[in-house]
Amino acid sequence: MEPLKDTRQRLLDTARELFYQRSYADVGVQEICQTAGVKKGSFYHFFPSKRDLTLAVLDESWGGFRESLLGNVFQPDVPPLQRLHRLLDMAYQHHKAMKEQCGHVLGCPYGNLAGEMSTQDEPIRVRVNRIFRELEAPIAAALDEAVAAGDVQALDTTATAAAMVAYLEGLSLMAKTRNDPEVITKLGPAMLDLAIR
Amino acid sequence: MEPLKDTRQRLLDTARELFYQRSYADVGVQEICQTAGVKKGSFYHFFPSKRDLTLAVLDESWGGFRESLLGNVFQPDVPPLQRLHRLLDMAYQHHKAMKEQCGHVLGCPYGNLAGEMSTQDEPIRVRVNRIFRELEAPIAAALDEAVAAGDVQALDTTATAAAMVAYLEGLSLMAKTRNDPEVITKLGPAMLDLAIR
Numbered sequence: 001m002e003p004l005k006d007t008r009q010r011l012l013d014t015a016r017e018l019f020y021q022r023s024y025a026d027v028g029v030q031e032i033c034q035t036a037g038v039k040k041g042s043f044y045h046f047f048p049s050k051r052d053l054t055l056a057v058l059d060e061s062w063g064g065f066r067e068s069l070l071g072n073v074f075q076p077d078v079p080p081l082q083r084l085h086r087l088l089d090m091a092y093q094h095h096k097a098m099k100e101q102c103g104h105v106l107g108c109p110y111g112n113l114a115g116e117m118s119t120q121d122e123p124i125r126v127r128v129n130r131i132f133r134e135l136e137a138p139i140a141a142a143l144d145e146a147v148a149a150g151d152v153q154a155l156d157t158t159a160t161a162a163a164m165v166a167y168l169e170g171l172s173l174m175a176k177t178r179n180d181p182e183v184i185t186k187l188g189p190a191m192l193d194l195a196i197r
Numbered sequence: 198m199e200p201l202k203d204t205r206q207r208l209l210d211t212a213r214e215l216f217y218q219r220s221y222a223d224v225g226v227q228e229i230c231q232t233a234g235v236k237k238g239s240f241y242h243f244f245p246s247k248r249d250l251t252l253a254v255l256d257e258s259w260g261g262f263r264e265s266l267l268g269n270v271f272q273p274d275v276p277p278l279q280r281l282h283r284l285l286d287m288a289y290q291h292h293k294a295m296k297e298q299c300g301h302v303l304g305c306p307y308g309n310l311a312g313e314m315s316t317q318d319e320p321i322r323v324r325v326n327r328i329f330r331e332l333e334a335p336i337a338a339a340l341d342e343a344v345a346a347g348d349v350q351a352l353d354t355t356a357t358a359a360a361m362v363a364y365l366e367g368l369s370l371m372a373k374t375r376n377d378p379e380v381i382t383k384l385g386p387a388m389l390d391l392a393i394r
Contacts, residue, residue, distance in 0.1 A: 025222030170367025
């Protein structure tokens with residue numbers, strides 16, 4: 001028998017992948033259990049509902065992604081505007097890899113869930129909303145540094161960071177709709193034009 | 198007995214509203230028929246499948262929205278950059294009205310479908326993609342005029358229009374995720390900062 005921890009992790013990994021490749025509503029608990037090789041009773045031992053599983057998927061996925069952002073994109077020794085270019089490049093490499101692996105650009109997993117579920121499930125909306133705010137924070141910090149260094153004119157760094165995340169989400173959606181990761185290389189650099197004063 | 202035309206129209210109107218308030222997958226043919234007061238056999242007389250209904254909803258909805266855009270936003274006698282501000286204001290008024298009516302900002306109906314369905318239904322992806330291109334056209338034309346008039350520096354008007362639509366879609370998604378139409382008033386005007394050269 002596998003240890004309990006592996007069962008829970010397998011459910012999380014399976015749900016994350018299936019939701020991302022298709023949608024929340026299209027993937028049921030039964031399919032998640034079958035694909036993960038877990039009995040339905042065992043599922044409900046770990047997660048009272050599909051929503052609870054989804055919140056756990058969001059927490060785990062964002063925890064890992066955030067760590068990777070802080071370690072590879074928002075490093076303090078990288079010049080602040082360069083961090084924003086790294087963020088765009090990370091997005092591009094991700095969409096390109098997904099297209100190569102699945103034949104589809106999958107968009108942003110957080111944006112996908114927000115678009116599908118915000119009117120239907122308040123806890124999921126609130127959780128994704130918090131993730132977007134947490135993504136804005138290191139962007140705003142980079143903008144603060146860029147302003148202090150005189151790299152950019154004074155601006156409302158919090159609002160501009162929110163505008164940049166909105167643009168990134170729009171680009172991910174466009175890349176998915178065109179099924180073309182090059183949307184990011186072509187339109188991405190204009191993110192640095194956004195300035196709210 | 199109602200004329201056939203009314204039955205088809207009722208199915209289109211009902212599906213458009215239900216999809217927009219919730220999602221594609223969450224709304225089945227059965228519920229659409231019940232809400233519209235139409236028998237299931239009659240549904241399949243008009244639409245071979247839910248996908249066909251959805252393509253018809255997209256065509257009709259975009260036809261009407263495009264006409265309203267050309268008549269109220271992209272009028273040739275309005276200064277070109279003013280048209281872009283009108284577009285933002287139209288988006289804001291729409292999200293605000295939806296929030297007042299439903300308690301939720303519903304986002305963009307095309308973006309919602311693209312996010313949910315692009316990896317799952319190729320004809321729907323292609324149709325929404327075409328709608329985005331058709332929305333970019335009058336924006337690019339306004340930018341062409343603005344460049345010719347010396348209102349803005351020379352830029353790649355086609356790519357910049359695509360960037361602006363991406364930003365609009367991102368803003369709609371953020372307004373939906375925050376459930377706050379004011380995202381558009383706060384972050385919207387930065388759309389005019391976007392410039393791809």
